[in-house]
Amino acid sequence: MANETDQAEAPAESAAVTDAWREALASRRTELAEPEGVPTTQAAPIELDVSRRNFLRASFWTGLGVTIGGGVALFLDYFYPRNVRGFGGPVPAGNVADFPRGAAPIANGVGQFWIANLDPADTAENGSDGAEGLMALWRKCPHLGCTVPWVPTAGVDISSEIGWYQCPCHGSTYTKSGIRVFGPAPRSMDTMAIDIDDAGNITVQTGDITPGGPDNPERAVTHPLLPT
Ligand code: FES
Helix, strand or coil: CHHHHHHHHHHHHHHHHHHHHHHHHHHHHHHHCCCCHHHHHHHHHHHHHHHHHHHHHHHHHHHHHHHHHHHHHHHHHHHCCCCCCCCCCEEEEEEHHHCCCCCCCEEECCCCEEEEEECCCCCCCCCCCCCCEEEEEECECCCCCCECCEEEEEECCCCCCEEEEECCCCCCEECCCCCEEECCCCCCCCEEEEEECCCCEEEEEEEEEECCCCCHHHHCECCCCCCC
């Protein structure tokens, strides 16, 4: 009898275990199928990824903008002409009283020019060409750029006069007003603008250069205090 009872209880116990497993499995599937679980665990990384991408993009454009802006600022800062001193800017050239009319030109090394008070009565071939007043001539030869000196002893075949601007490189020769009379230079010597204040103080604007031409004599500057 005992055996029969045991045999009857065994299937019942087995069925109970099986039911427990089924419940456990059903419960497990239910947990895995929780609808809230999937979106929650996937949405967070997507938002994080988008945010990181925006941040990197903003950082890139900001960095690029700063780099380009800095480069432009440096360029402008380097090339903007402010408070220029020496050649390229205003250069003091003394007082008009220092320049007797008809005297030999005086060199200004800082401003790279020659300056003279031209006498309109100097009609010699190396003379003023009718110019009256102060004239500043850039010493750079219009041919190939050599420095042109005033040579008091220089002469040319076309004239018995001595005292010319004469380029040592290829011989271009100019009168006191910078008019070319000889040599390969394509034009007369270039002139610089001159300012004279009420007290007769002279400033040559070495950044204001006009290419030489037949009108050089007309560019001379007069002043009431200039010696006559
Ligand atoms: S550079 Fe002056 S003549 Fe050639």
